[in-house]
Amino acid sequence: DGEAQKLEKAKITLNDCLACSGCITSAESVLVSQQSHGELCKVLALNKAAAAHEQKLVVVSVSPQSRASLAARCKLGLLETAQKLTTFLKGLGKCVHHVFDTTFSRNFSLLESQQEFVRRFQRQAEDKQALPMLASACPGWICYAEKTHGSFIIPHISTTKSPQQVMGSLVKGYFAEQQHLPPDRIYHVTVMPCYDKKLEASRPDFFNQEYQTRDVDCVITTGEVLKLLEQEGVSLSDVDPSPLDSMLGGAAEELSSHRGGGSGGFLEHIFTHAARELFGVQGASIHYRPLKNKDFQEVTLERDGQVLLHFALAYGFRNIQNLVQKLKRGKCPYHYVEVMACPSGCLNGGGQIKLEGESSKEELQQVERLYGSLRAERPEENQAVRELYEHWLGGWGSARALQALHTQYHAVERASSALSIKW
Numbered sequence: 001d002g003e004a005q006k007l008e009k010a011k012i013t014l015n016d017c018l019a020c021s022g023c024i025t026s027a028e029s030v031l032v033s034q035q036s037h038g039e040l041c042k043v044l045a046l047n048k049a050a051a052a053h054e055q056k057l058v059v060v061s062v063s064p065q066s067r068a069s070l071a072a073r074c075k076l077g078l079l080e081t082a083q084k085l086t087t088f089l090k091g092l093g094k095c096v097h098h099v100f101d102t103t104f105s106r107n108f109s110l111l112e113s114q115q116e117f118v119r120r121f122q123r124q125a126e127d128k129q130a131l132p133m134l135a136s137a138c139p140g141w142i143c144y145a146e147k148t149h150g151s152f153i154i155p156h157i158s159t160t161k162s163p164q165q166v167m168g169s170l171v172k173g174y175f176a177e178q179q180h181l182p183p184d185r186i187y188h189v190t191v192m193p194c195y196d197k198k199l200e201a202s203r204p205d206f207f208n209q210e211y212q213t214r215d216v217d218c219v220i221t222t223g224e225v226l227k228l229l230e231q232e233g234v235s236l237s238d239v240d241p242s243p244l245d246s247m248l249g250g251a252a253e254e255l256s257s258h259r260g261g262g263s264g265g266f267l268e269h270i271f272t273h274a275a276r277e278l279f280g281v282q283g284a285s286i287h288y289r290p291l292k293n294k295d296f297q298e299v300t301l302e303r304d305g306q307v308l309l310h311f312a313l314a315y316g317f318r319n320i321q322n323l324v325q326k327l328k329r330g331k332c333p334y335h336y337v338e339v340m341a342c343p344s345g346c347l348n349g350g351g352q353i354k355l356e357g358e359s360s361k362e363e364l365q366q367v368e369r370l371y372g373s374l375r376a377e378r379p380e381e382n383q384a385v386r387e388l389y390e391h392w393l394g395g396w397g398s399a400r401a402l403q404a405l406h407t408q409y410h411a412v413e414r415a416s417s418a419l420s421i422k423w
């Protein structure tokens with residue numbers, strides 16, 4: 001009858017998410033009750049007020065994509081941003097103790113993905129589902145695959161954990177041991193470029209039953225860090241820099257990255273490793289060939305006119321759907337596909353700081369320029385990573401490495417994933 005009627009507030013939990021890409025990859029609209037900057041502030045306040053023997057050690061792990069987005073917005077360099085962000089985050093509630101960089105955990109994700117690809121390639125004759133191997137670092141894609149293509153796609157998805165979840169294993173495993181604390185006495189927060197990472201952290205696979213704790217307790221987006229800065233009335237440019245923390249002790253003096261673009265460089269690392277290990281080609285060069293659009297490109301390794309390796313990247317749901325159709329028709333020519341849910345990849349994630357309209361394109365270009373400006377390191381050459389493999393994980397392929405660095409996926413029946421909203 002045209003009269004206004006006040007509705008009860010809707011409450012949506014993470015379990016209701018269908019990963020339709022409508023809400024979880026667009027900035028404002030996700031309503032998640034346990035994973036937000038508001039929740040973080042509440043937890044920090046409670047932690048500060050708790051008795052000393054009950055207080056948790058608070059660790060924040062910042063993704064390189066978030067750092068680049070903040071640097072572009074605040075017009076600062078990457079190192080400066082990291083140093084100032086460390087000061088700001090440690091000042092939050094005066095009880096954040098360590099600030100790490102998930103570039104470190106990405107080394108493990110890249111190395112494990114490389115090895116996993118070579119193993120799958122070698123068993124392709126006896127295992128028809130070994131190839132193509134599909135990337136596993138994007139939870140938007142994983143959620144979509146599990147809920148819409150279930151058991152058909154899952155065997156193709158790499159079992160390697162994403163950099164966020166490897167960081168979870170490192171912080172609640174290795175770092176907790178170093179601090180002589182059980183995993184539930186650490187509160188681990190990550191700063192990520194998208195909302196989908198909140199879904200990932202909430203997966204039952206990353207919940208430690210014994211200690212009743214998650215590997216990542218709370219995920220906040222880059223945009224939420226900006227909100228925190230605004231809430232505290234702080235401009236990052238005015239904050240004093242702090243030395244960067246390193247998980248193995250001491251201060252990290254510089255930042256490094258990995259080559260291969262803003263989504264982590266999985267395609268490039270696996271490609272060059274496989275070219276070397278499987279075909280003896282050292283330093284294989286990488287030339288992207290755009291297909292339907294810039295978010296669907298392919299790379300090949302050829303010898304005497306024969307294609308030895310055929311890789312692709314497929315970003316955004318339009319290209320993902322194309323890829324899935326190809327797979328279903330048995331017409332997917334690729335050995336590996338770097339699949340990412342966001343068009344343009346993680347630097348353009350739904351949780352990044354964004355402007356509207358034309359300026360948003362320029363801002364993304366600036367984020368990409370900044371992100372690509374760091375020295376790229378090879379994960380194999382990182383001394384700290386080697387040390388952890390040797391001393392903490394007990395070597396390559398050990399049972400502990402498998403448990404800390406790999407995961408599994410679950411087909412979800414469509415009927416059981418109906419959205420339930422109480423109005």
Ligand code: SF4
Nearest residue numbers: 138140194342346349
């Ligand atoms: Fe998140 Fe988008 Fe990156 Fe996927 S592609 S991990 S949804 S930012």
